[in-house]
Amino acid sequence: MLTNSYPARKPTTAVRRAKPLIALLLTAAFAVTTAPIAAAATAPTDPNVRYFGRWNTANSAAYVSEWAGAYVLVGFTGRTVKLKQRNAIDFFVSIDGGADVSYTNRSGTVDLTPTPLATGNHTLRVSYRPIAGSYKGDAVFQGLELDSGAKTFAPSTPSKLIEFVGDSITVGQLSSKQALTAYGWLIGERLGAAHTQIAVGGACLVSAADGCIGMSDRFLRTGLQADAANWNFSRYRADAVVINLGTNDVGHSVTKEQFQSAYVTLIRRAREKYPNAAIFALQTFRKRFIPETQAAVQTVNDPKVKFVNTDGWIVEATDTADNVHPNDQGHRKIADRLAPIISAALGS
Template sequence: MNLKKYAAVIVSVITAASSCLITGNAVSDTDIAGLKKVIAGENSIDLSYDFDNNGDIDIFDLVKMKNYIINDDNSGGETVTSKYSASEKYVKFMGRYFTDKNNTAWLVQSGSAAEFTISGVSAEITIAGDSMVDSEEKYRPRYAVYVDGELVEDSLLSTYEKTIKLFDGDTPRKADVKIIHLSEANNGAVGIKNISVSSSSANPVVPAAEKNLKIEFIGDSITCAYGVEAKSQNDPYSTSTENFMKSYAYLTAEKLDADYSAVSYSGHGVISGYTSSERNTESLVPDCYEFVGKLPDYMQKWDFEKHKNDVVVINLGTNDYSYLKNDLENLSDDFVNGYTDFLEMVRSKNPDAYIICTMGTMGGEDIYPLIEKAVENFRSENDDRIMCYLSAVQKTANGYGADWHPSEITQQQSAYVLADKICEALGMESDKVGLDFAENGKYDVAINSDSGANAAFYVGYDKSFWVNMVMGGEKTSDIQAYVGEMNLTSGKYRLEFDYTTGLTKEIPLYVKQHGSESCYLSDTVNSDTSTAHYSKEFTVDSSAENCEIVFELGKDNYYNATFSNITLIKIS
């Protein structure tokens, strides 16, 4: 390529523009002349012209400048105020939405959002409400508005129309804007009537950039983040404590830098919604999956061909369990068949997506084997681009949301696990940050009976580790309680647990690779009859298989030791 010839063309375009905005600062004629000389080789390299901030002045800077001229054309012309519809020409939609005959765009599902960049001196948006604004306050749609990542509005819709100022001033600026529906589709939608901008730019409103990875989340109240901001499990439902941005779904998409879409309804299931007795066929996700929303105003067919997904996550079964538990043995086949049918529906709408199935955060894990069976049925008849895993049951130590729903901590932990599963499915590298490596570790006790040591142990449903020492043997190492079979990757970790013993005792503690003398962490726990908490950080320099957390409990006779809430989380 003749770089000077190409540069001359670009420079002629630049010279023709008397002014433009670059990262918020106007470019003068002197700047343009200087860039022209740098490109022509007449002046030495000046990194102030490094528009793509990569440390070099090259062809990519020319492209960057061209894009500024074309897309951010604040050329010093007349500032005018114009209104723009929330259409795909101007905004990027996340999640399912519907545009009515008046060109109002309705953000229907949990997390449905509009994202765009505004160039101008001032801007505002007009929000619209549907019939749900006349309902009880606790059922009104909740939404949020962000400008450059800063929250400027977080409200329940209580009027049919509301105008919100995004920014105002005398100096032109660029701002990234996001409007997001925080509550769920059961309680109405959030409309965007128009975007008003005062600007001299030829393109004052442009859509946010599409991301490479697109994930769809299908679920129930857990996916909706029902009650995630409630003060306790005793709080009743309210849209004011439902916040999709704290859902495992949103957090997973954020971690993987993905665009997302959600289809989630509280109380819904695959063959039965939540019930106290009879089967609930009024609350089934398969019946509304093909539509933008379930409410009559939004029951429009969703365009799957236009909105393709790379991954589809199905987190259903918790509400089905409320029905199945009454006669699990005789109802199991109905669930397996219904789940398999739904998988086939999802595959027909997402022919190229990897499907990941899970459940278990709120219990009901007794039906997880039925999901495994449905996945195997589907795999044998269709394809192998599908996997499933059992989500960890929420822990009391992490708190609860309204009506015993997952807390913010539980939602975040679920997101770390799911992000890792998606990386595994797609062959992407996972940093493993946030994962609890003790979650699936093997809990066991090693007893040196030759020394006379004797002990019994029990692992509770919540992974509490109870050890009863009868005879302690001769050394502390004669009885070792351990959490093992953990494969650690290099990085920084935090080990935490609660503990108590029936006597005052120093307990040697290690984190190490099985069979190795060297330790990643070596410490002593001072225990007595009261419950205490332990927390310590350490570093693993290189990946290692078959690692273990070891508590040395031997030497003393006739006492109990209990370790609970054991976590080994990678923090960086």
């Protein structure tokens, strides 16, 4: 059997010189294909992020919420989303209108989708635990991280907004999810309205000499402190304002005359800032300063300002956690009574 035998040929000089270059190119290509994919970052200044309540936006990298009931709403694409926090805070997250999930004492970049979502458009709502009493969490929104190539979009938002002004009862203290299980939040959700709770535990109506936060004055502020910046009321217009104050003033030597005068001031300030809003002055559930509250409403003499009699709405023994603060059942009962009153005023 005949075979052809050829001697092995040595690589040419050009081929020998090309080998290192080819190897380098292959290495570089492999490195590019295996490098981590950068996430898409969203800053607090993103116009598609919608803020409800009073947010301090002085620092463009970190928006701060101090009052109860403030929340963030944003639409996003992709399958994952992470929340960028500064220091530790408790917060609640709802994705695509689902149940609010609790996150406790979280800081840094928090993964909100350990199980990736389906591909498509999604919505995210974040609400921070109110800063009050001994709780000093860091209610600061620093933006989001999304999938590479994902983006935010403007979410659908309600046309009406209700503002609830009060103390720890309006905050929702001692209810299961605080602001989220308080009557104000429940009413807003039930009526399909945006909502916010301008409230803090221990607040009075009158700025008392012993330091009690007086909401007739603090209503004008962005945050809790007496020297906090004045709030820019052009950032949103409330269609209804619910005032529930007077429970704490008794313990701070506030006189009847001081209370009535401060209530008139608060109503007039709310009217100045929200010219078309319906304003409701709730009778406190502990029945304090009732004649003075009624007299303040009469003094203002505005057809869109109403006194709301709350007799029989809740029973202390079964509807409160401590004979003062409503439990979840108590807040639901309050919402059942108050929601139709507000709805009628809003025409919804």
